[in-house]
Amino acid sequence: MRLYFELARRGYRRYSAYPAATVAGLFTNIFFGLLLAYILLAVYAETDEIGGYDVRDAIAYVWISQGLFSVVAIFGPSWFDLAIRVRSGDVATDLQRPLDLQLSTLAQDVGRAWYQLFFRAIPQFVLGAIIFEITIPNEAGRWLLFAVSIALAIPVSFGIRFMLNLCSFWLLDHRGPTLLALALNNVLSGMIVPLAFFPGSLDTLARLLPFASMLQAPIDIYVGEPIGGNAATALTLQVGWAVALYLMGRMMLAAGTRKLVLQGG
Amino acid sequence: MADLRALAAVYVRLVASRIRAHLEYPVSFSLQLVGTALLTLIDFVAIAVIFVNVPELGEWTVGEVALLYALATISFALTDLAIGHLDLFPQMIRDGTFDQILVRPLPSLLQVVTMDFAPRRIGKVIQGVVVLVLALVLLDVDWTVARALAIPLAIAAGAIIYASVWVALATIAFWIVDAIEVVNAFTYGGSFLSQYPIGIFARWLQGLVVFVVPLAFVAYFPALYVLGKDDALGLPQALSFASPLVAVLAALVAGAVWRNAVRHYRSAGG
Numbered sequence: 001m002r003l004y005f006e007l008a009r010r011g012y013r014r015y016s017a018y019p020a021a022t023v024a025g026l027f028t029n030i031f032f033g034l035l036l037a038y039i040l041l042a043v044y045a046e047t048d049e050i051g052g053y054d055v056r057d058a059i060a061y062v063w064i065s066q067g068l069f070s071v072v073a074i075f076g077p078s079w080f081d082l083a084i085r086v087r088s089g090d091v092a093t094d095l096q097r098p099l100d101l102q103l104s105t106l107a108q109d110v111g112r113a114w115y116q117l118f119f120r121a122i123p124q125f126v127l128g129a130i131i132f133e134i135t136i137p138n139e140a141g142r143w144l145l146f147a148v149s150i151a152l153a154i155p156v157s158f159g160i161r162f163m164l165n166l167c168s169f170w171l172l173d174h175r176g177p178t179l180l181a182l183a184l185n186n187v188l189s190g191m192i193v194p195l196a197f198f199p200g201s202l203d204t205l206a207r208l209l210p211f212a213s214m215l216q217a218p219i220d221i222y223v224g225e226p227i228g229g230n231a232a233t234a235l236t237l238q239v240g241w242a243v244a245l246y247l248m249g250r251m252m253l254a255a256g257t258r259k260l261v262l263q264g265g
Numbered sequence: 266m267a268d269l270r271a272l273a274a275v276y277v278r279l280v281a282s283r284i285r286a287h288l289e290y291p292v293s294f295s296l297q298l299v300g301t302a303l304l305t306l307i308d309f310v311a312i313a314v315i316f317v318n319v320p321e322l323g324e325w326t327v328g329e330v331a332l333l334y335a336l337a338t339i340s341f342a343l344t345d346l347a348i349g350h351l352d353l354f355p356q357m358i359r360d361g362t363f364d365q366i367l368v369r370p371l372p373s374l375l376q377v378v379t380m381d382f383a384p385r386r387i388g389k390v391i392q393g394v395v396v397l398v399l400a401l402v403l404l405d406v407d408w409t410v411a412r413a414l415a416i417p418l419a420i421a422a423g424a425i426i427y428a429s430v431w432v433a434l435a436t437i438a439f440w441i442v443d444a445i446e447v448v449n450a451f452t453y454g455g456s457f458l459s460q461y462p463i464g465i466f467a468r469w470l471q472g473l474v475v476f477v478v479p480l481a482f483v484a485y486f487p488a489l490y491v492l493g494k495d496d497a498l499g500l501p502q503a504l505s506f507a508s509p510l511v512a513v514l515a516a517l518v519a520g521a522v523w524r525n526a527v528r529h530y531r532s533a534g535g
Contacts, residue, residue: 020443031450034470035458039315039322042465046319176296179385183304192311199317 003099004107011111022119025070029124033066037132051196051203056135057223061194063128064219067121068150071113072157072214074191075182081105082165083174086256095257102246102253106158113154135223142224145231149218152238157214159245160185166249169256190216196225210241275371276379283382297385305342305392309334312460323465328403329492330461335397336416336484337459340423342389348378348428349386355438355445364532373527374432404492412491419487422512423459426483429515430455436526451478459484464497471498479515482508 015022037059044055053061070076082105085091094101128134137143160181167177186192188211195206195216206212207220207227217234220226226234287294312334316327325333354377357363366376397416406412434448455478463471463485474480475498482504489496490505 018443020441021446024441024444024446028446028450028454031454032457035454035461035466038466038470039461042323042461043315043319045323046321050318171290171293171296173290173293176290176293176299179297179301179304180299183307186304187307187310192307193314197314197318199314 004103007104007107008111008114011108012115013111014108015112015115016119026120026124029066029069029120030127033062033124033128036066037062037128051194051198052225053194053196053223054135056133057225058194059128059132060134060136060223061190061219063125063132063134064222065191065215066128067124068153068215068218069191070116070120071150072153072189073109073113073116073161074157074185074189074215079161079164079178080174082162083168083178086165086168087172087174092260095260102162102249105162106155109158109161110154117150137222137224142221142231145235146218146222149221149231149235149238152235152242153214153218155242156210156238156245159242159249160210160214162249163245163252166252166256169259185211188212189214190219194219196220208237210245213238213241272372272375276375279379280382283379284384287382287384294385297383298388301385301388305338305389308338309392309396323462323497325462326403328400329488329494331396331400331403332491333462333484333488334460335393335400336419336423336488337456338396339390339393339420340483341427341456341459342386342393343420343424344427344431346383346386346390347424348431349383350378350381351431351435353380354435355442358438358442358530361532363530367527367530374523406491407493415487415491419484419508422487422508423483425512426479426508426515427452427455429512429519430478430480433519433522436522439526439530451480455480455483462497475500475504479511482511 040058040062041055043050044058048054050058068074073079082091085094091101097104129136137146164177164181165174168174171177188195188206188209190206190212195203195212197203198206204227207216212227217226217238221231221234227237228234287297312327312330315322316330320326322330354363357366357377357380363373366373369376431448431452434451435445437447438445455474458466458470458474459480463474463481466474471481486496486505487508488494496502496504
């Protein structure tokens with residue numbers, strides 16, 4: 001346990017070593033946030049409510065989603081770390097180390113996520129809340145559930161990225177699967193438009209998939225519109241995806257390792 | 266002129282070799298094509314989903330916004346195809362491999378943009394053309410020769426404007442190598458912004474894209490002209506025709522910025 005805690009700290013420090021990158025990322029996220037906020041304000045000039053989201057919910061969505069963008073790594077440099085090591089063969093060294101590759105990568109990713117949460121998500125959200133009128137829940141309980149949901153979103157996002165990286169064992173080049181995953185990630189997580197905007201049952205279908213568990217789920221809890229009408233359902237779904245993806249990643253790693261050994265490493 | 270022709274030949278040869286390199290991994294390349302098609306399709310989903318819920322956006326109909334989207338997307342896709350690999354350039358500064366570029370007898374910018382070439386990006390150009398056709402079907406444009414000419418002219422000018430903004434901002438890497446994500450705000454962010462009517466944005470943002478980073482000339486002003494719409498910003502009508510001129514100016518500024526930045530380059534090796 002101590003070991004994984006230390007690995008998480010290293011993951012954190014790896015990002016805190018580049019403050020200029022953080023400021024640049026913050027700038028870009030805020031710029032996108034402003035654009036999206038003005039677009040949604042224009043949308044809500046025509047209507048009062050879409051799929052349970054009023055204008056203040058929608059603007060809250062903008063600033064939470066832009067903040068979580070880096071925390072759950074909708075896209076970012078952390079996408080390729082392992083894939084590049086698989087391609088170069090360095091992963092053989094990783095597998096010889098006396099620690100679990102999946103757990104140690106997860107620990108480092110959690111450290112990365114904490115850094116992004118403190119230095120990107122929270123400042124961005126506070127700024128958005130100051131500039132725009134957004135929904136601010138007044139029950140402490142909802143804030144707590146929101147925090148739990150964010151904590152669960154991190155292993156879900158890790159699970160998706162880990163499997164994506166492992167595709168390199170078979171394809172060597174990671175660019176194809178990356179693009180495919182990027183497309184799914186962007187639209188099905190709720191990053192581009194809130195899933196509540198989707199017509200009819202597409203909305204519910206999208207919220208059941210793992211992508212929604214890493215971004216839309218915490219936001220839905222925050223604005224009081226969780227799937228199934230209660231936060232417990234949304235959180236259970238998140239736990240389910242985190243566990244399922246972890247187990248699938250484990251099986252994929254075992255199969256990939258076997259293949260690596262056959263090729264002679 | 267002979268010089269330019271020689272450079273063009275070098276460019277074609279370098280790009281062809283990059284394309285061959287991509288075809289070395291056929292499964293990954295096919296997935297990339299599917300991914301690009303999906304990604305660009307999804308891009309338009311955002312607009313489609315908005316118009317499922319509301320009839321108009323800032324007094325623009327779905328057909329009109331589709332025209333903005335098509336102009337912005339085709340221009341940006343062409344820029345991305347030609348110089349999208351400027352994204353990799355900060356890594357060259359970090360590693361010090363930019364040194365190699367300076368000792369070769371070719372313009373540094375030409376070498377940087379031909380480091381890689383992603384043929385899959387053609388998919389994005391095609392998707393933009395599809396949306397353009399869709400927009401023209403949805404719209405009832407009062408066609409004149411000038412209006413018909415305005416569309417290809419806007420696309421060419423738009424591509425040059427995007428490229429200029431990209432090159433000029435990428436030079437930030439010569440000074441602060443980690444800060445390169447700032448460029449994304451104006452390139453990817455700029456292409457996103459140009460897909461929407463400028464009138465819905467805050468006043469300061471409108472000023473920024475008209476007078477500082479001239480993104481309003483990519484799609485907004487040309488679309489106003491083609492559609493015969495009034496400018497919500499209340500600017501002179503003549504700006505509707507200014508895109509080609511703005512593009513030439515932007516390219517000259519970007520070229521000057523790049524040359525100046527290269528002169529200030531200090532290798533990672535000290």
